[in-house]
Structures are given as structure tokens and as C-alpha cells.
Amino acid sequence: xxxxxxxxxxxxKPAPVTAARESDAAASPARPRASLFENVIHQFNKAADLMxxxxxxxxxxxxxxxxxxxxxxxxxxxxxxxxxxxxxVQHNSALGPFKGGLRYHPSVDIDEVRALAAWxxxxxxxxxxxxxxAKGGIQLEPWKxxxxxxxxxxxxFTYALGENIGPEYDIPAPDVNTNPQIMAWILxxxxxxxxxxxxxGCTHVVTGKPVVSGGSLGRDKATGQGIVFLIExxxxxxxxxxxxxxxxxQGFGNVGSWAARLLKQLGARMIAVEDHTGAIAEAAGIDxxxxxxxxxxxxxxxxxxxxxxxxxxxxxxxxxxxxxPAAMESQVTAATAPMLEVHLVAEGANGPTxxxxxxxxxxxxxxVLPDFLCNSGGVIVSYFEWLQNxxxxxxxxxxxxxxxxxxxxxxYRSVRETAAEFKTDWRTAAYIVALRHxxxxxxERGIFP
Ligand code: NAD
Numbered sequence: 001x002x003x004x005x006x007x008x009x010x011x012x013k014p015a016p017v018t019a020a021r022e023s024d025a026a027a028s029p030a031r032p033r034a035s036l037f038e039n040v041i042h043q044f045n046k047a048a049d050l051m052x053x054x055x056x057x058x059x060x061x062x063x064x065x066x067x068x069x070x071x072x073x074x075x076x077x078x079x080x081x082x083x084x085x086x087x088x089v090q091h092n093s094a095l096g097p098f099k100g101g102l103r104y105h106p107s108v109d110i111d112e113v114r115a116l117a118a119w120x121x122x123x124x125x126x127x128x129x130x131x132x133x134a135k136g137g138i139q140l141e142p143w144k145x146x147x148x149x150x151x152x153x154x155x156x157f158t159y160a161l162g163e164n165i166g167p168e169y170d171i172p173a174p175d176v177n178t179n180p181q182i183m184a185w186i187l188x189x190x191x192x193x194x195x196x197x198x199x200x201g202c203t204h205v206v207t208g209k210p211v212v213s214g215g216s217l218g219r220d221k222a223t224g225q226g227i228v229f230l231i232e233x234x235x236x237x238x239x240x241x242x243x244x245x246x247x248x249x250q251g252f253g254n255v256g257s258w259a260a261r262l263l264k265q266l267g268a269r270m271i272a273v274e275d276h277t278g279a280i281a282e283a284a285g286i287d288x289x290x291x292x293x294x295x296x297x298x299x300x301x302x303x304x305x306x307x308x309x310x311x312x313x314x315x316x317x318x319x320x321x322x323x324x325p326a327a328m329e330s331q332v333t334a335a336t337a338p339m340l341e342v343h344l345v346a347e348g349a350n351g352p353t354x355x356x357x358x359x360x361x362x363x364x365x366x367x368v369l370p371d372f373l374c375n376s377g378g379v380i381v382s383y384f385e386w387l388q389n390x391x392x393x394x395x396x397x398x399x400x401x402x403x404x405x406x407x408x409x410x411x412y413r414s415v416r417e418t419a420a421e422f423k424t425d426w427r428t429a430a431y432i433v434a435l436r437h438x439x440x441x442x443x444e445r446g447i448f449p
Pocket of ligand 1: 250252277348350378
């Protein structure tokens with residue numbers, strides 16, 4: 001059964017909500033634009049208030065453990081030298097080595113990386129994998145550089161990070177504009193800088209590698225696969241048949257394109273897509289595999305012949321069952337949340353919904369699969385890759401998919417139960433599950449000295 005009616009609510013009046021902080025946000029859409037890390041703290045505080053998180057643990061988790069910033073020179077193809085700024089923020093390691101992606105994008109700055117690192121801490125705690133949270137990146141426009149230049153930038157960044165990364169200490173992975181090739185360069189550079197007799201035991205310094213260089217089968221599609229397992233479960237819980245559902249998607253890179261290609265196998269219809277080159281729509285459905293082939297050649301969805309160009313607002317206003325933001329943060333806001341005519345926002349991206357947007361989604365009764373649950377498939381399979389490297393094993397795809405499904409649906413159930421227990425939204429419930437886990441560890445281990 002497809003969903004046929006969509007909520008028409010257009011009010012800005014705040015709905016009764018469970019926590020004071022959120023009703024503040026809903027009542028004050030004019031709140032000065034907060035930084036991304038302030039958004040994280042806003043979400044964190046709401047959950048911490050509701051669950052009564054210990055004040056000392058709250059203090060510890062409100063700040064990252066370490067922040068590394070490096071400026072490093074790289075020779076360009078024309079012989080000139082450019083100096084780049086790279087970051088690695090290690091938010092928390094109570095549960096295990098720091099873990100998180102590296103992003104190459106002009107928006108990368110210390111605040112963005114800090115926020116993304118904190119979300120990694122919650123993600124690994126929620127999914128119960130023995131990692132802490134970190135994130136990193138370089139502020140640059142990667143499309144301006146040749147493959148050779150990108151290789152030198154990557155290698156020099158890895159060298160600049162030095163012992164701040166390591167297979168049992170801090171393990172990077174792909175994120176926006178980084179991919180298995182970049183992970184292979186990081187691996188090679190790292191191994192070249194440590195003593196020869198240690199090298200074979202250190203291939204787990206980075207995950208998301210090409211399979212022949214020690215990567216895991218299924219890591220390329222893992223984040224999209226996780227999203228699809230969750231959407232399938234959500235539809236089941238709602239008594240809906242996926243093959244009757246439609247969706248729109250923002251971002252058609254690793255996460256967005258894989259989610260779409262896997263949803264196609266279940267019969268769901270993609271009716272609009274946006275990426276950094278533009279937006280397109282087709283009510284009869286856009287074939288994700290054909291579009292992925294087109295994007296591989298053309299670099300974006302713009303100009304795809306079997307769909308019509310639309311503007312960004314039309315994408316947000318398009319009536320569909322599901323919207324999957326799978327690009328950048330702060331896309332669902334006070335301005336765009338009232339436009340959405342969907343029943344579910346499945347957050348493939350990190351931080352796609354800001355607190356004002358979140359309050360509006362709740363007020364309008366739109367379900368949300370929150371980012372650090374919804375996109376956790378990537379880090380879960382990164383953990384499997386790390387384990388395979390440590391044990392010198394290669395798992396087959398069925399084993400990877402089976403274990404991913406089990407883990408991500410376990411997290412889904414914990415969030416669903418906790419949302420019911422606290423009568424709260426799923427994002428806050430996901431925080432509560434994650435924070436409970438970390439709080440137990442701090443309580444058991446105490447604070448040195
Ligand atoms: P990617 O570089 O492969 O793709 C990014 C996509 O976003 C591209 O299609 C790009 O065109 C689009 N995009 C960029 N700016 C845009 C804009 N302003 N408007 C519309 N579209 C825009 O990156 P990815 O790995 O797919 O990551 C996407 C999101 O998913 C990020 O938030 C990332 O942190 C998150 N994520 C990624 C992984 C992973 O395994 N790669 C895991 C968890 C979360």
C-alpha cells in the first residue's frame with residue numbers, strides 16, 4: 001500500500017514537545033544561525049537533560065579530546081607550491097580507537113570537523129562497535145586539482161598527521177570527495193613511514209580501501225545498504241510495501257547512489273534527485289543504475305536526458321513517501337522543512353537537519369531516521385574491514401551483509417524502544433542509547449587519577 005495523503009501543515013506555531021530546549025527552538029526560528037558544533041551540543045543537551053546524564057560525563061563529552069590542525073606545502077603540476085590546511089578532531093575514545101572519515105571540501109573547518117567527530121562518537125556507541133569518534137579533512141576544492149596533485153596532497157597530509165593516526169589509535173575512512181583510491185594512498189604513505197617489520201600488521205590503519213589492498217567486500221555500498229535495511233524495517237513497521245513507495249534524494253555520490261540502486265532492487269521509485277550540479281525529476285521514475293553511469297562520466301546529474309531539470313525548491317516540495325538527504329549538513333531547516341511533503345526523512349548525510357528543521361518535522365508528524373543511526377552502515381562495515389585485516393581474513397559478501405543487517409537493525413530496535421520509553425523523538429532516543437553506553441564505561445573506569 002502506498003502512502004496517498006501527506007500532511008498539509010504549514011504552521012509556524014510550536015507544537016507541544018517534550019523538552020524545553022526544543023520548544024525554544026521551534027518558537028524562535030530567528031535564532032542566530034548556530035555553528036554545526038552548536039547544533040550537536042543542542043541535540044546532545046536535549047538528550048542529556050531528558051535522561052539525567054551525570055553532570056561530569058556531560059562536561060567531558062561536550063568537548064573533543066584532541067584537535068589537530070596542520071598546514072602543509074604541496075608542489076603543484078605547474079611547479080608552484082600551495083599550502084593546505086588539514087584537520088583531525090578526535091572527539092572521544094572511551095569505547096576504543098578513534099574512528100571517522102576524511103572529507104575534502106571547501107566547507108571543511110575546525111567547527112565542521114568537530115561536529116562530525118562528535119557524531120562519530122555517538123554512532124559507534126549506538127551501534128555497539130569498539131571505536132571512539134573522530135573526523136578530519138582538508139579545506140580545498142578537490143575538483144580544481146589533477147589526480148597527481150590530489151595524490152601528493154593526500155600523501156603529504158598523511159605525513160603531516162604522522163603518529164596522530166594509527167591502526168590501534170585513529171583510523172580514517174572515506175567521506176565527501178574521498179574514496180578507496182585516496183585510502184590506498186594513505187595506507188601506502190603510512191606504511192612507508194613505519195619500520196619495515198611492522199608494516200604487514202598495520203593495514204588496518206585506514207578502512208574503505210580497495211578490496212585488493214585489504215578492503216572489505218561490501219564497504220563501497222555499506223552506508224547505502226544500511227539506509228535501505230532501515231527503510232525496509234520502517235516500512236514493515238508501518239505496514240507499507242516498499243515496492244509501492246516513491247522517494248526523492250539529495251546527493252548522488254557514494255551514499256545517495258548506493259541507497260538508490262539498492263532501493264531499485266526492492267521496487268521503490270526515485271522521482272527526483274539533486275546534487276551539486278542541479279536537480280532533475282521524472283514522475284515515472286529515474287533509473288538509479290543508468291543515472292550512476294551518467295554521473296560517472298559527466299560528474300553530476302545535470303543534463304541527464306531521461307528526466308526534466310527542476311530547481312532546488314521543487315525538489316523539497318515534491319510529494320513523495322521518503323526524502324533521503326545524502327549530501328551536506330543543514331539542508332532541512334526552518335526554510336525547507338515546511339516544504340517537505342513526505343512521511344519519512346532518512347538521513348544519509350551527517351547533520352542534514354538543523355534543530356529548527358527538526359522541530360518542524362516533529363510538529364508535522366514526519367518520521368526521521370536520524371543520521372547517526374541511518375548512515376551507520378559505513379562505520380559498521382569499516383569495523384568489519386578492520387577485523388578482517390587484524391585476522392588476515394577475507395569475508396564473503398553474504399557474511400558482511402548478514403552481519404551489517406543484524407547490527408544496524410539491533411540499533412534500530414534500541415532506538416525504537418528508547419523513544420517509546422522516554423516518549424521522545426528518534427534522534428533524542430538515539431542519543432540516549434549512545435550516551436547510556438558511554439556513561440557506563442566512564443562510571444566503571446573512573447577518571448584518572
Ligand atoms: P560523496 O562525495 O560521494 O557525494 C556527495 C554528494 O553530495 C555528491 O552527489 C555531490 O554532488 C552532492 N552535493 C555536494 N554538495 C551539494 C549541495 N550543496 N547540494 C546538493 N548536493 C550536493 O560523499 P558521500 O560519501 O556520499 O557522503 C555524503 C554524506 O553522507 C556526507 O554527509 C557524509 O558525511 C555522509 N556519510 C558518508 C559515509 C560514507 O561511507 N561515505 C558514511 C556515513 C555518512
